Amino acid sequence: MDGFIELCGIRKVFPGQSVPAVDHASLTLKKGEVFSLLGPSGCGKTTLLRILGGFEIPDEGRILIDGKDVTDLPPNQRSINTVFQNYALFPHLSLWDNVAFGLKMAKKPKKFIEDEVDRMLDMVDLLDQADKKPHQISGGQKQRVAIARALINKPQLLLLDEPLAALDLKLRQRMLLELDRIHDEVGITFLYVTHDQGEAMSLSDRIAVMNRGKIEQIGRPMEVYEAPSSSFVAAFIGDTNFFRAKVVSTVSEDYSMLAVDGLPEVLAYNDKKLQNGQQVYLSIRPEKFRISREAPADPTHINMMRGKILDIIYLGSNTKYRVQCDHHILMITQQHARFLLDMKPFTWDEEVWVSWNADDGYMLQRFEESDTNLLGIPPVEDTVP
Amino acid sequence: MSRIRRNSRLPLFVSIFVMVFLYAPILVLVLYSFNDSRYPGAWNGFTLKWYRTLLEAHTVEARDIWRATRNTLTVAFSATLISMVLGTMAAWALYRFRSRLQKFHQALIYAPLVVPDILMGISLLMLFVNLSMKLGLTTIIIAHTTFCISYVALVVFGRLQDFDHTLVDAARDLGANNWNVGRRVLFPLLGPGIIAGGMLAFTLSVDDFVVTFFTSGPGSTTLPVQVYSMMRRGTPTLINALSVIFILVTFSVVIVSQRMIQKRNSTHSRV
Amino acid sequence: MTRRKWREWTLTLPSMGWLVFFFVLPTFLVALIAFKPRSLGGGIGEGWTMATWLDILQPSYPLVVWRTLWLSAATTALCLLLAIPVAYWLARLSQELRNWMLLLIILPFWTNFLIRIFAWWSLLHSEGCLKHTLVWLGLASPNTQLLYNEWAVLLVLVYTELPFAILPLFASAEKFDFGLLDAARDLGATRFQAFRKVFLPGVRQGMLTAFVVVFIPALGSYAVPEIVGGPTSEMVGNKIAQKVFVDRNLPHASALATLLALVVLLPVIYSIFMRRIKTTQRGGKRS
Numbered sequence: 007m008d009g010f011i012e013l014c015g016i017r018k019v020f021p022g023q024s025v026p027a028v029d030h031a032s033l034t035l036k037k038g039e040v041f042s043l044l045g046p047s048g049c050g051k052t053t054l055l056r057i058l059g060g061f062e063i064p065d066e067g068r069i070l071i072d073g074k075d076v077t078d079l080p081p082n083q084r085s086i087n088t089v090f091q092n093y094a095l096f097p098h099l100s101l102w103d104n105v106a107f108g109l110k111m112a113k114k115p116k117k118f119i120e121d122e123v124d125r126m127l128d129m130v131d132l133l134d135q136a137d138k139k140p141h142q143i144s145g146g147q148k149q150r151v152a153i154a155r156a157l158i159n160k161p162q163l164l165l166l167d168e169p170l171a172a173l174d175l176k177l178r179q180r181m182l183l184e185l186d187r188i189h190d191e192v193g194i195t196f197l198y199v200t201h202d203q204g205e206a207m208s209l210s211d212r213i214a215v216m217n218r219g220k221i222e223q224i225g226r227p228m229e230v231y232e233a234p235s236s237s238f239v240a241a242f243i244g245d246t247n248f249f250r251a252k253v254v255s256t257v258s259e260d261y262s263m264l265a266v267d268g269l270p271e272v273l274a275y276n277d278k279k280l281q282n283g284q285q286v287y288l289s290i291r292p293e294k295f296r297i298s299r300e301a302p303a304d305p306t307h308i309n310m311m312r313g314k315i316l317d318i319i320y321l322g323s324n325t326k327y328r329v330q331c332d333h334h335i336l337m338i339t340q341q342h343a344r345f346l347l348d349m350k351p352f353t354w355d356e357e358v359w360v361s362w363n364a365d366d367g368y369m370l371q372r373f374e375e376s377d378t379n380l381l382g383i384p385p386v387e388d389t390v391p
Numbered sequence: 392m393s394r395i396r397r398n399s400r401l402p403l404f405v406s407i408f409v410m411v412f413l414y415a416p417i418l419v420l421v422l423y424s425f426n427d428s429r430y431p432g433a434w435n436g437f438t439l440k441w442y443r444t445l446l447e448a449h450t451v452e453a454r455d456i457w458r459a460t461r462n463t464l465t466v467a468f469s470a471t472l473i474s475m476v477l478g479t480m481a482a483w484a485l486y487r488f489r490s491r492l493q494k495f496h497q498a499l500i501y502a503p504l505v506v507p508d509i510l511m512g513i514s515l516l517m518l519f520v521n522l523s524m525k526l527g528l529t530t531i532i533i534a535h536t537t538f539c540i541s542y543v544a545l546v547v548f549g550r551l552q553d554f555d556h557t558l559v560d561a562a563r564d565l566g567a568n569n570w571n572v573g574r575r576v577l578f579p580l581l582g583p584g585i586i587a588g589g590m591l592a593f594t595l596s597v598d599d600f601v602v603t604f605f606t607s608g609p610g611s612t613t614l615p616v617q618v619y620s621m622m623r624r625g626t627p628t629l630i631n632a633l634s635v636i637f638i639l640v641t642f643s644v645v646i647v648s649q650r651m652i653q654k655r656n657s658t659h660s661r662v
Numbered sequence: 663m664t665r666r667k668w669r670e671w672t673l674t675l676p677s678m679g680w681l682v683f684f685f686v687l688p689t690f691l692v693a694l695i696a697f698k699p700r701s702l703g704g705g706i707g708e709g710w711t712m713a714t715w716l717d718i719l720q721p722s723y724p725l726v727v728w729r730t731l732w733l734s735a736a737t738t739a740l741c742l743l744l745a746i747p748v749a750y751w752l753a754r755l756s757q758e759l760r761n762w763m764l765l766l767i768i769l770p771f772w773t774n775f776l777i778r779i780f781a782w783w784s785l786l787h788s789e790g791c792l793k794h795t796l797v798w799l800g801l802a803s804p805n806t807q808l809l810y811n812e813w814a815v816l817l818v819l820v821y822t823e824l825p826f827a828i829l830p831l832f833a834s835a836e837k838f839d840f841g842l843l844d845a846a847r848d849l850g851a852t853r854f855q856a857f858r859k860v861f862l863p864g865v866r867q868g869m870l871t872a873f874v875v876v877f878i879p880a881l882g883s884y885a886v887p888e889i890v891g892g893p894t895s896e897m898v899g900n901k902i903a904q905k906v907f908v909d910r911n912l913p914h915a916s917a918l919a920t921l922l923a924l925v926v927l928l929p930v931i932y933s934i935f936m937r938r939i940k941t942t943q944r945g946g947k948r949s
Contacts, residue, residue: 059844059848060847060848061844061847061848080847080853081844081847081848082847082848082849082850082851082852086848087848087849088844088845088848090841090844090845092839092841094839094841094842094844094845095845096842096845096846096860096863097842097864098863098864098866099863107846107849107851107859108849108850111846111849111850111851111855112850155849156848156849159849159850399853399857401747402747402748402750402751402754403751405744405747405748405751406747406748406751406752406763408744409744409748409767409824409828410766410767412821412824413767413770413821413824414770415785416778416781416782416785416821417770417773417778417781419781419784419785419791420777420780420781420784423784476676477676477677477680478677480673480674480676480677481673481674481676481677481678483673484670484673484674484677487670487673488670488673488674490670492670492671492674493670493674495678496674496677496678499678499681499682499685499686500677500681502681502685503681503685505874505875505878505926505930506878506882506923506926507878507879507881507882507883507899507922507926508879508882508884509882509883509884509899509902509903509919509922510689510692510882510919510922510923510926511685513692513902513906513915513916513919514685514688514689514691514692514919515684515688516906517688517691517692517695517912517916518684518687518688518691520705520706520912521691521706533684534684536680536684537680537681537684537685540677540680540681544677594772597774598774598775599775600775600776600885601884601885604903605903605906614774615774615775615776618774618776618777618780619776619885619889622780622783622889630777630780631784634773634774634777634780634781637773637774637777638773638777641772641773641774642769642772642773644772645765645768645769645772646765649765
């Protein structure tokens with residue numbers, strides 16, 4: 007069933023603010039999928055979620071559920087429930103009463119409420135804690151109560167507003183698996199709002215990346231990572247290196263040679279069908295590079311250049327290098343599969359070969375200089391004295 | 392516009408009603424202090440004569456009012472001073488020591504806050520009668536000090552809750568003796584709390600009618616008691632003007648002190 | 663005695679001594695005098711007697727006690743009814759606006775207590791402008807008496823006690839997480855259900871405090887019924903003052919005061935008792 011929940015051209019400007027919090031956002035959720043809204047804080051993702059939940063009314067645009075317009079319905083009349091960022095558990099009620107709240111509001115029969123609450127608490131593995139008050143349980147348990155409470159009304163859509171933000175790293179990973187399990191069990195559509203790309207990537211069927219109130223890109227996790235449409239998406243999700251380039255010649259139907267200031271000519275996949283002489287920005291992920299002492303043996307389809315290692319940051323599972331090639335400083339990540347056996351470690355100031363496959367440089371549709379600030383490394387074209 | 396629709400307007404309407412309710416009597420009072428009529432009902436035209444009578448003090452009534460004002464201030468300053476000393480010591484004791492004695496002490500401090508004025512008034516009256524003390528300014532000062540101690544102690548104790556005692560240890564560690572600790576650490580940090588407590592005590596003392604009514608004697612009338620007897624005698628015309636002067640003084644004091652507090656807060660946060 | 667103990671006592675004794683001598687002692691004194699006969703000169707006589715207590719049981723008193731109770735209860739209820747929406751409204755304002763509004767609410771109460779009562783006295787006065795307005799609107803006849811009845815007492819009691827209800831309720835509402843109301847709406851509660859099931863329990867502590875700080879002083883009201891009430895709307899406080907200043911019967915006044923003190927103590931004892939039960943329950947659960 008396609009187009010289960012539709013948002014069409016949602017726009018919201020808060021009073022006293024000139025910039026819209028959400029600017030003509032449109033998306034379509036499919037039944038049963040996990041969809042993430044990903045973006046930095048202040049990008050409008052929470053506002054969009056609150057509009058869906060019925061807590062804000064958009065200035066423009068409509069919301070349709072199963073083709074029915076719910077834009078003007080108050081929260082209590084939408085079959086949408088929310089897991090709030092700080093859980094918003096009622097402090098004066100026991101866990102059991104918290105979970106029962108929605109059914110009581112719906113005036114369901116007593117027996118039905120009892121059975122359902124027990125079932126939900128059992129699903130989140132908290133049945134034995136049912137009489138406790140929210141302040142007596144841990145963050146992860148609160149999280150599970152909030153989910154049970156939101157799911158008990160069998161909503162058509164579950165909104166999750168940064169549900170894991172308050173948990174520590176290990177617990178967050180556990181809860182991710184738990185959320186995945188719960189989703190498999192109930193099969194309800196999840197809309198997951200987060201600023202954490204890792205959560206979004208691992209949980210979602212599809213992701214919408216938001217920036218400054220606008221949706222930048224919608225796609226499967228792999229698409230947004232491997233084929234970012236803009237410098238913002240490329241820089242926000244994972245790390246990357248940007249190069250300003252100009253198309254100089256066409257090699258084949260899909261490949262072109264690009265000129266990058268200070269570097270040898272670069273072979274790149276040209277799915278945008280850019281013409282010679284056009285300017286373009288290239289994004290290359292740090293892990294796509296290879297560093298080696300010897301030049302790569304088979305140079306077909308491979309770009310290579312000389313560089314000097316500036317910094318080595320050993321991170322256990324991988325190592326990050328800052329490598330200077332002419333006036334470009336690249337961030338490169340290398341996995342080491344077999345410690346000691348791999349090779350003699352690189353050292354500072356060592357001259358090395360940097361190479362990458364022509365398919366791994368991705369051309370961006372849109373580039374904004376300010377997006378380079380999102381990178382964990384200084385901008386690529388920083389000149390080094 | 393669309394946001395308001397999601398929130399009920401009832402709280403706003405009730406709040407507006409409450410504001411009108413709170414201010415209407417006072418505004419009418421101010422208005423009638425300029426009324427050229429002996430009765431509050433009819434408006435006979437604008438006049439300043441009540442203020443003139445009051446300030447020139449050549450009627451018996453006006454002179455009584457000024458004597459009552461002097462009494463009120465004498466009582467308020469004395470009671471404030473004594474209760475600031477006793478209240479601050481009490482708060483410090485409550486803060487520093489956690490013993491059975493302090494539990495009793497704390498209950499003793501809180502008790503006068505919940506006891507109705509009239510009970511405090513009559514019990515003090517009985518005490519003074521039994522001790523054969525002559526009712527006058529002294530008995531009023533004792534009575535006012537008794538309820539002011541609790542308020543000062545409460546305010547200072549509240550401030551002490553936020554006070555980080557390691558600061559004292561730090562000062563000692565840096566070589567300060569008791570005197571230096573008091574002068575350089577405690578006083579600058581607790582001074583505002585003590586002064587706030589003192590201001591509260593002062594206003595409560597000036598405001599008090601019931602306790603004073605029971606513990607005052609002839610010649611020791613304070614302003615509230617004076618206002619009361621003028622009302623009883625049915626000559627309220629001067630009270631309007633007196634009230635307006637009173638209101639002006641208190642409002643400006645409150646606003647100035649509020650300003651001072653806010654300024655201090657903002658400079659604090661900047662540091 | 664250790665040095666620490668000695669320091670504790672020097673810090674504690676001044677305030678404790680003062681309060682014991684001028685607060686605790688007189689309270690017991692009053693209870694004692696209630697059992698003394700009056701002397702002819704309006705003082706306290708020798709010996710002991712139960713006569714005063716028997717006097718108090720005469721039929722006019724239960725009515726006064728009953729009036730005192732219902733006026734205090736009605737004052738408390740009305741204050742809460744007005745203060746809860748105001749506290750809700752204040753808590754949702756922006757920080758700066760909230761501070762100013764709070765100041766605006768407290769400001770009238772920095773004017774003298776008696777002057778505030780006087781303001782109402784002149785408003786409700788038979789020549790006052792409220793009366794004139796009501797007559798002009800046809801809502802009252804020229805003979806209607808606004809002053810000197812129980813309703814006038816109730817009105818002015820609410821006026822004088824209202825901020826004491828608003829302040830503790832605001833303190834609670836300020837700490838209330840308004841996101842909980844969204845959560846309740848999200849789970850299907852109407853606006854009113856969310857308010858009743860989530861906001862009110864959330865400010866329960868403020869409501870209790872407001873109850874205590876309005877109800878108890880209202881029980882001991884003296885000035886308000888004295889000025890805007892008449893002989894038919896006297897409260898216990900008026901009777902006490904009457905016995906002291908008019909009848910010069912100190913034992914009788916003491917007996918009434920003792921009675922009032924007992925009534926005041928009831929809710930205090932009740933709340934302490936409830937807290938005890940709660941702490942023991944909580945302690946039991948933890949173990």
